[in-house]
Amino acid sequence: MAMLAKVKGRLRRLLERPASVELTKYEALLPKIADREDKIASLSDEELTEKVGKLRGSERELADDELVEYCALAREAAKRALNERPYDVQLLGVMGMLAGHVVQMATGEGKTLAGALTAAGFAVRGKRVHVISVNDYLAKRDAEWMRPVYELLGVSVGYVGEKVSTEHRRGAYESEVCYGSVSEIGFDLLRDRLVTSADDQVQTPHPAAVALVDEADSVLVDEAKVPLVMAGTAEGVERDADMAEVVRRLRAGVHYEEDEDGRNAWLTPSGAKAVEKALGGVDLYAEDSPYLAAVNVALHAHALLERDVDYIVRDNKVQLINTARGRIAALQRWPDGLQAAVEAKEAVAATESGEVLDSITVQALIARYPKVAGMTGTAVAVAEQLREFYKLEVAVIAPNKPCVREDELTRLFTTDDAKEDALINEIVKTHETGRPILVGTLDVAESERVAKRLGENDLECVVLNAKNDAEEAAIVAEAGAFNAITVSTQMAGRGTDIRLGGHDEADHDKVAELGGLYVIGTGHYPSSRLDDQLRGRAGRQGDPGGSVFFSSMEDEQLTQYAPEVQLHVLKEPPGEDGLIKDKTARAFVAHAQRVAEGVELEIHRNTWRYTRLIEQQRDIIMEHRDKILHSDVADKLFEKHAPERHAELVEELGADLVAEAARQILLYHLDRRWVDHLGYTADVRETVHLRALAKETPIDEFHRAVVPEFNKIVPEAHDTAVDSFDTVKIGANGAELEEAGLKRPTSTWTYMVYDNPWDSDAEQALKKVRAHVKKVKAER
Incomplete structure (x- = not known):
């Protein structure tokens, strides 16, 4: 069956x-x-x-x-x-x-x-x-x-x-x-x-x-x-400003290298020597070295995370950007070591450190x-x-009125400079007619650069990016007004209609006669769907509209996913303005996007293969936790395993107070074991591909390592809770956990974590890192 x-x-x-x-x-x-x-x-x-x-x-x-x-x-x-x-x-x-x-x-x-x-x-x-x-x-x-x-x-x-x-x-x-x-x-x-x-x-x-x-x-x-x-808050990571300064002096290609995807960076032998010298002659690769992890995270912050692309600095704080929306990720940060490294890199106030208490995937x-x-x-x-x-x-669902928007072919240029010059010229030329323009950029830095260049051409525009997202709806609502130029990062005001002639449609007919809203993309997104979302800002409810995307041979997506396309293979030479009309080259743009989509899908697929085991374990633990929270499970546990102390406390303080104290003690130990288990699984995930290099299946090894540890959580939580029941002071105010060293977090926040393990590129990068480590040790 x-x-x-x-x-x-x-x-x-x-x-x-x-x-x-x-x-x-x-x-x-x-x-x-x-x-x-x-x-x-x-x-x-x-x-x-x-x-x-x-x-x-x-x-x-x-x-x-x-x-x-x-x-x-x-x-x-x-x-x-x-x-x-x-x-x-x-x-x-x-x-x-x-x-x-x-x-x-x-x-x-x-x-x-x-x-x-x-x-x-x-x-x-x-x-x-x-x-x-x-x-x-x-x-x-x-x-x-x-x-x-x-x-x-x-x-x-x-x-x-x-x-x-x-x-x-x-x-x-x-x-x-x-x-x-x-x-x-x-x-x-x-x-x-x-x-x-x-x-x-x-x-x-x-x-x-x-x-x-x-x-x-x-x-x-x-x-x-x-x-x-x-x-939640915990004793832990301290910011290392000295390490940030050491890494800041390193040069790409000499002291460190990056993989093609920009997801990993590692020291070269020359870089390792430079870091060791800067730290006073330490052995970076010595067993149990306290420096290697700190160097790696500082290097990640320095080389792979870019200001105004991955984060912004505002009010003396590092604020993360949700790259899926080009917006500030409120109350989110990276895991502590990385967050601290970026804060040190930008020389801003350090945030308190913590540990992961729990997590859940959207899926x-x-x-x-x-x-x-x-x-x-x-x-x-x-x-x-x-x-x-x-x-x-x-x-x-078919539209109520047919879409009459005119979508032009991508305009491909030889260089980023040629692309940006053509982009500005197109905006200037179109604006002379009064037609409203919405420019969709790939990141905050680009939106501000485009706005600056428009200003140099005496054109006023409204900028919508992660730095002013609170004004998003009002800005987007006016993007269809006569003479308007709106520059926005990805996902411009999604959920807010752009009506021709402004939010009140006062100049609807005038704008419609000019061709409606003109959407210009400064580059293709990693998915054709995101391109379509930007295009879809124009041509609502049968209104006229138009869209065009500008791209260049130097765009990151093209160099990363279609590096084989080069100028010398083109059948038709570029124009003086750098415009490439060769159909073969334009086909490579679409090819690069399809490859990017495939990479993202594989990441999602691989991530879910691993996380679904943790989700199943989480459901089991939370079901047990709910029983503790809503029933007398804890009280009966202590009554069974510490009957004398339980009877004494009930006689002295009453059954209800003792039951609540028992609940608090057991919940603390169950939560503590779950936090430790999450840390353990994270460590296993970091190293599971080393086992793959030894011809073992990573997913099987992951299960083999994680399942037995999970099975210990509830028994160990119960055993340590019983021990605590004998030692924790229980009075009229309940169990005094903090005095016994059983301290819960005093505050909580959320982390921004991009779960991208186990893809082939990561495996290759890991092999390169290990090879470099061996090479460094061999040269000693």
């Missing part, structure tokens, strides 16, 4: 199109929904809400007649609450999402409203819903914007964000529909796993049954590269929901990934 299922799965992969969900069944219901429109329009608001209430009941999916009734009522609710009548394509999207699919709807087609009607539809069937977005701003905006619709449908709604209070947070999760960013909902889950009192949890006892993912490709694919990691977070659906403008490009990692199918 298993073999038959596997064969069927392979056949399905071969025969199915990437977006294979048929919506014919739901299209047939649209006329019936329209037939109900006039009758429902005659209902009062109270009668409408009452009609929706009659659909409440069992948690089964809506039957066809119920689906028709719900969509008709939902359309009327939107008309009354927002003065917006949902198009047929929006209702088609609603029905597709209620069936558990990811629907692809073009920019400007009304995904926000479709999502709200879908969430309310699930809520009507008794399912609690989390509407998951890419950032806090969109979560709050959409919850407040759609609230009148929810109220008419008789559904409660709330939102969570980074700055809301615990009371607000708990109330939002008690609502039938709760909006929140993927990181905020994930971190609330992690925080709930760290509490020592059931009353401090915010998500339970109301777990959501449905995850409705807005911008599904961004959340499920782009954000999935960054695990959500919760850290594991989404897997917790029994039902998942979503919406985005670009899903087909990642349909295979959505199917492989989330078991989700994509349904494509």
